[in-house]
Amino acid sequence: MSRNLELFERAKKPIPGGVNSPVRAFGSVGGTPRFVKKANGPYFWDADDKRYIDYVGSWGPAIVGHAHPEVIRAVQQAAEGGLSFGAPTEAEVEIAETLCAMLPSLEQVRLVSSGTEATMSAIRLARGFTGRDTIVKFEGCYHGHSDSLLVKAGSGLLTFGAPSSGGVPADFTRHTLVLEYNNVAQLEETFARIGDTIACVIVEPFAGNMNLIRPSEAFVKALRELTHKSGTVLIYDEVMTGFRVGPRCAQGLHGVIPDLTTLGKVIGGGMPLAAFGGRRDIMECIAPLGNVYQAGTLSGNPVAVAAGLTTLRLIREPGFYDTLTARTRRLTDGLAALGRETGVALTADSVGGMFGLYFTGKVPTCYAEVTNSDREGFNRFFHAMLEEGVYFAPSAYEAGFVSIAHTDALIDETLAAARRALSGK
Numbered sequence: 001m002s003r004n005l006e007l008f009e010r011a012k013k014p015i016p017g018g019v020n021s022p023v024r025a026f027g028s029v030g031g032t033p034r035f036v037k038k039a040n041g042p043y044f045w046d047a048d049d050k051r052y053i054d055y056v057g058s059w060g061p062a063i064v065g066h067a068h069p070e071v072i073r074a075v076q077q078a079a080e081g082g083l084s085f086g087a088p089t090e091a092e093v094e095i096a097e098t099l100c101a102m103l104p105s106l107e108q109v110r111l112v113s114s115g116t117e118a119t120m121s122a123i124r125l126a127r128g129f130t131g132r133d134t135i136v137k138f139e140g141c142y143h144g145h146s147d148s149l150l151v152k153a154g155s156g157l158l159t160f161g162a163p164s165s166g167g168v169p170a171d172f173t174r175h176t177l178v179l180e181y182n183n184v185a186q187l188e189e190t191f192a193r194i195g196d197t198i199a200c201v202i203v204e205p206f207a208g209n210m211n212l213i214r215p216s217e218a219f220v221k222a223l224r225e226l227t228h229k230s231g232t233v234l235i236y237d238e239v240m241t242g243f244r245v246g247p248r249c250a251q252g253l254h255g256v257i258p259d260l261t262t263l264g265k266v267i268g269g270g271m272p273l274a275a276f277g278g279r280r281d282i283m284e285c286i287a288p289l290g291n292v293y294q295a296g297t298l299s300g301n302p303v304a305v306a307a308g309l310t311t312l313r314l315i316r317e318p319g320f321y322d323t324l325t326a327r328t329r330r331l332t333d334g335l336a337a338l339g340r341e342t343g344v345a346l347t348a349d350s351v352g353g354m355f356g357l358y359f360t361g362k363v364p365t366c367y368a369e370v371t372n373s374d375r376e377g378f379n380r381f382f383h384a385m386l387e388e389g390v391y392f393a394p395s396a397y398e399a400g401f402v403s404i405a406h407t408d409a410l411i412d413e414t415l416a417a418a419r420r421a422l423s424g425k
């Protein structure tokens with residue numbers, strides 16, 4: 001029996017489903033999750049000591065590759081000075097200054113420990129600032145697992161959502177309106193009707209939790225204009241896209257200044273660190289300055305901040321994003337070409353170091369189109385690639401991630417494996 005299987009069986013006794021986050025269980029693709037023994041650069045090794053080229057990268061954070069020596073050194077140094085104090089540190093000031101300097105929309109920023117905390121806090125803040133209750137999100141976008149955001153679309157146009165999880169009272173989601181991604185007409189109609197009652201719109205500026213979906217230019221423009229006109233707070237949830245798609249995140253690519261931004265994943269470089277920030281007049285509504293409460297025992301943790309600061313320094317090296325973007329493109333152009341060559345309905349797209357792989361004839365633009373793809377086809381491909389030593393996200397509906405440690409040669413190795421997988425050789 002493989003050591004992965006042995007560990008999975010053992011894990012199922014003390015841990016529900018054997019995992020600490022559901023997608024890790026391979027429920028969507030079937031088979032046995034790979035238990036990671038160690039990781040380095042673009043690779044990780046599983047419990048059987050098999051090596052994989054990793055295209056998940058901890059779901060985004062590992063942008064400079066796993067166990068980058070400078071990140072590890074910074075973490076070790078910070079750890080020697082103590083793990084947590086519950087009192088402010090200079091490094092927190094430094095990372096806040098760094099984030100504000102890197103992202104022009106941030107006038108102030110507060111650190112938290114997870115993306116879920118960042119989005120939950122940003123929503124509370126938007127409600128506190130506007131004095132309104134209603135929030136708008138889009139179908140297929142994921143913003144962490146707080147109650148008011150675990151909502152599926154209502155059955156008709158402009159109906160409020162129903163909880164998409166057990167344990168969430170319908171009362172909690174009564175104020176969450178779920179609209180279709182990229183549907184400008186629906187957005188306009190909603191704002192014409194009830195714009196002045198909407199506290200905030202939260203959006204993934206490139207959706208990455210229903211595979212990768214690009215927003216249309218018209219959608220991006222409508223979001224900023226409509227929210228601005230109605231005094232609604234526009235929240236760019238850049239927990240995934242932040243410093244992943246480019247040096248100024250998705251908002252830099254869109255040329256949009258959102259009111260609030262949430263960050264996570266890359267800014268922690270693999271440690272539990274996330275943030276929310278934006279307009280000073282909004283941010284000053286938070287305690288201790290304002291009446292919107294938000295706090296955290298481990299917020300701004302010195303070890304996490306050390307990993308984050310070092311990662312943020314490494315991604316500012318000249319040419320970083322040009323290289324990362326070109327390598328990711330090489331992968332997605334190569335995969336799309338293989339789809340055409342082998343006659344498999346497979347296409348691919350990428351933005352910066354983030355990519356989508358779709359078992360469908362054309363690149364999807366919304367949730368309904370994504371879920372219309374060939375899931376069985378993806379699952380077969382996923383397992384064939386796993387056999388080849390290439391680890392893609394274990395679900396047809398997740399984005400993938402390339403790091404700066406993924407060389408052109410490694411991308412070409414991946415494409416050669418994909419050719420074998422797709423042609424059944």
Ligand SMILES: *Cc1c(COP(=O)(O)O)cnc(C)c1O
Pocket residue numbers: 113114115116117119142143144145204208209237238239240241264265274
């Ligand atoms: C991952 C993610 C979150 C949640 O972050 P956690 O750190 O997992 O809590 C929120 N929003 C987006 C867009 C994400 O990709």
